[in-house]
Amino acid sequence: MTDLNINVDTLIENICTQLQQQNTLKQSPKMIGIRTGGEWVAQVLHKKLALPDPLGVIDISFYRDDFSKIGLNPTTKPSDIAWDITDQHIILVDDVLFTGRTVRAALNEIFDYGRPASVTLVVLVDRKGCRELPFQADIIGMSLECNKTIKVTGPDPLNVTILETKEKQA
Amino acid sequence: MIARLSSPNIQLNELGKLHHFLTLEGLKQHHLIEILDTTKSFINPNTNEIKKVPLLRGKSIMNLFFEPSTRTRTTFEIAEKRLSADISSLDIQTSATKKGESLLDTLWNLQAMQADMFVIRHAQSGAAQFFAQHVAPHVHVLNAGDGQHAHPTQAMLDMFTIRKHKGDIFDLKIAIVGDVLHSRVVRSQIQALSILEAREIRVVGPKTLMPENPEALGVHIYHDMEEGIAGVDVIIMVRLQNERMTSALIPSEKEFFKLYGLTEERLALAKPDAIVMHPGPINRGVEIESMVADGSQSVILEQVTYGIAVRMAVMSIIMSNAAQLSQYKAEQVAQTEQDRLQEENA
Numbered sequence: 001m002t003d004l005n006i007n008v009d010t011l012i013e014n015i016c017t018q019l020q021q022q023n024t025l026k027q028s029p030k031m032i033g034i035r036t037g038g039e040w041v042a043q044v045l046h047k048k049l050a051l052p053d054p055l056g057v058i059d060i061s062f063y064r065d066d067f068s069k070i071g072l073n074p075t076t077k078p079s080d081i082a083w084d085i086t087d088q089h090i091i092l093v094d095d096v097l098f099t100g101r102t103v104r105a106a107l108n109e110i111f112d113y114g115r116p117a118s119v120t121l122v123v124l125v126d127r128k129g130c131r132e133l134p135f136q137a138d139i140i141g142m143s144l145e146c147n148k149t150i151k152v153t154g155p156d157p158l159n160v161t162i163l164e165t166k167e168k169q170a
Numbered sequence: 171m172i173a174r175l176s177s178p179n180i181q182l183n184e185l186g187k188l189h190h191f192l193t194l195e196g197l198k199q200h201h202l203i204e205i206l207d208t209t210k211s212f213i214n215p216n217t218n219e220i221k222k223v224p225l226l227r228g229k230s231i232m233n234l235f236f237e238p239s240t241r242t243r244t245t246f247e248i249a250e251k252r253l254s255a256d257i258s259s260l261d262i263q264t265s266a267t268k269k270g271e272s273l274l275d276t277l278w279n280l281q282a283m284q285a286d287m288f289v290i291r292h293a294q295s296g297a298a299q300f301f302a303q304h305v306a307p308h309v310h311v312l313n314a315g316d317g318q319h320a321h322p323t324q325a326m327l328d329m330f331t332i333r334k335h336k337g338d339i340f341d342l343k344i345a346i347v348g349d350v351l352h353s354r355v356v357r358s359q360i361q362a363l364s365i366l367e368a369r370e371i372r373v374v375g376p377k378t379l380m381p382e383n384p385e386a387l388g389v390h391i392y393h394d395m396e397e398g399i400a401g402v403d404v405i406i407m408v409r410l411q412n413e414r415m416t417s418a419l420i421p422s423e424k425e426f427f428k429l430y431g432l433t434e435e436r437l438a439l440a441k442p443d444a445i446v447m448h449p450g451p452i453n454r455g456v457e458i459e460s461m462v463a464d465g466s467q468s469v470i471l472e473q474v475t476y477g478i479a480v481r482m483a484v485m486s487i488i489m490s491n492a493a494q495l496s497q498y499k500a501e502q503v504a505q506t507e508q509d510r511l512q513e514e515n516a
Contacts, residue, residue: 059211062223069497071490072225074204076211079221112222 006150006160011124011141012044018139019091024120025049027089032056032081034106037095040154041124045093056081063105079109086114095152095160097123097140100133125150125160180302185498187491190302190311191484193320194361202329202365208483209330209476212252220479225486226255229286233259235314236292241450241474242314242324246289249481255287274304281309287485288312295319295354310488318354324449325358327480328406329366331473335445336403339363344404345372345440347395347430348457351379352411355449359406360387374398375430376420379410395430400439406447407432407457423456432458437467445469 019025030053033042039057046055061076092106103121110116123137130146144150149163179196183189188201212220231250235243243259250257262276271279280288287310290298295317302311315321329339336342344363350356350373363371364387371389373380384391392398399405410426420426432446446458446468454460463470 061211062225067225067490068493071492071494071497072208072486074207076208078211078214080215082216108224 003164004162006125006142006162008044008124008158008160011160012041012048015045015122015124015139015141016048019049019120019122022120022139024089024091027118028052029089029091029120030056030083030085031091031093032058032106032110034092034094034102035059035077037124037152037154038093040152040158041095041122042093043155044158045091045122054082056083058106058109060102060105060109063109065101065105081113084114085110085116087117088114090116090119091122092119093122095123096125096127096150097121097135097137098127098130098146100131100135103135104133124152180299183491183495185491185495187494188484188488189491189495190298190313191322191488192298192302192311192313194322194325194358194365195320197365199365199367202326202362204487205326205480205483206330206333208487209326209479212479212482213476218475220252220475220482222252222254224254226250226253226489229253229255229489230284231255231257231287231289231485232280232283232285233257233289233314234262234280234291235259236262236290236297237315238263239291239314241477242291242321245474245477246312246314246323246481249478249485250289252478253482253485255485258283273300277301277304281306285309287488289314291315293317308492310492312484312488315354318352318357320358320361321354321449322358322362323477323481323484324355325362326484327473327477328355328359328447328449329362330476330480331447331469332404332445334472334476335469339366339368342368342403343370343372343401344368344406345374345392345399345402346389346406346408347374347398347432348408349379349410350375350384350408351381353408356408360389364388370402372398372402376426378420395436396439399432399436402440402444404445404447405432405437405440406449407452408449409451409453409457423453427456427459430457431455432462434459434461434465437462437465443467447473450474 031042031046031051033039035057042055058079059077061073121137122139124141126137126140126143127146128143151161151163153159181188181190181192233246247257247259288301289312290301291314296319297316298311298313305311313320313322332339346356346359360371372392373384373389374392374395446462448470452458452463
């Protein structure tokens with residue numbers, strides 16, 4: 001019946017530990033957050049990992065595949081990546097991985113900036129089981145069945161709440 | 171006569187959103203703010219770069235220029251390309267209408283080539299409106315300048331430039347100097363500034379280059395240049411439209427410069443941080459001196475760059491509104507069907 005608050009600090013710790021176990025951090029990676037929730041998560045990670053280059057932010061509104069159905073997102077802001085993407089190792093951060101369509105749009109946008117050496121996908125929450133496109137995250141804070149609905153609020157404090165049921169949300 | 175050429179509503183759809191973009195007349199503040207905000211989202215805040223995006227992929231846009239244009243035509247083409255649309259530009263002066271085809275036949279033929287949007291410039295006031303009245307319901311018309319009537323995208327790029335440099339237009343005093351009578355740009359600028367509730371709009375120029383009843387536009391009239399630009403935040407110079415003058419309205423260009431040309435000394439009368447704008451093409455030594463046109467307060471070339479983003483914003487808003495309208499209609503149909511089924515079951 002009640003919504004469940006998730007301890008975000010634990011999820012962030014989780015992600016940092018996994019990143020440290022991988023090769024990624026040794027390749028002086030640069031980080032990009034996907035607006036809005038992904039940007040919040042990326043801000044926390046970027047600070048915690050003390051990455052030297054400024055955090056990049058992309059707004060995927062102009063790359064969505066449902067423009068001809070739902071039109072433009074009225075709160076679109078410019079993407080802001082202050083460095084050259086070409087040949088860089090990119091850590092791409094989003095708050096929630098669900099259908100995979102946001103990741104598709106984000107990758108398309110990144111490739112319009114240049115050809116990265118690699119992209120590592122990091123998500124705070126993976127809602128499993130409802131994927132519509134073949135994308136999986138490399139590093140996951142926590143997993144959840146996709147019939148559970150979650151709400152991410154931020155940037156400060158960054159909170160993740162599991163809402164009771166999907167139907168309830170609708 | 172010109173003021174009534176467009177019925178205010180033909181450019182809005184059933185949801186009150188832009189379907190065509192013909193004039194600023196009859197639009198609300200929120201329509202203009204949406205354009206200005208969307209424009210911002212196309213410009214990189216650090217580099218002023220305008221990136222290509224896949225928003226209008228698969229859409230077909232035709233640029234019909236019945237009148238010569240460099241800036242407007244080129245920036246429209248660049249804007250369309252940066253939105254990934256398929257574009258065709260037709261120089262109608264050298265085309266079918268010369269062979270006796272009527273305007274509407276030309277239009278319908280182009281529509282049969284599956285155009286989604288027409289961008290039209292024409293020497294006749296009301297031409298864009300005329301096209302908008304005759305295109306199919308799914309086709310959109312953008313006015314790229316019609317006679318002495320309107321040039322709404324130019325006015326919006328001017329508003330964007332002002333907002334970018336000076337913040338909220340609400341607080342500003344703006345002087346428009348030059349050939350007000352013949353300028354569609356000025357008409358649209360005055361409409362935009364009024365809708366955005368500029369603190370004071372001044373129009374400066376000789377009596378012969380003013381419309382008959384300028385006060386009706388809600389502006390302050392000055393025939394003296396020094397008085398007109400004293401203390402303003404923004405000076406917009408417009409060129410003498412010699413091609414539209416049917417009689418000698420000014421003694422000479424030299425004389426005009428002496429009375430109304432923007433010189434460094436005159437610019438010093440405006441606020442120290444005032445910006446100088448000009449929709450182009452500029453006539454150096456006629457309405458503006460080179461030192462000012464190329465000076466540190468001039469934002470003339472920035473206007474050109476922002477023209478790309480503003481046109482991208484208008485085109486994507488119109489296509490977005492069309493998408494939302496068809497979604498809305500589909501939902502209505504579904505709802506009616508659901509109601510009918512419920513009634514049958516009851």
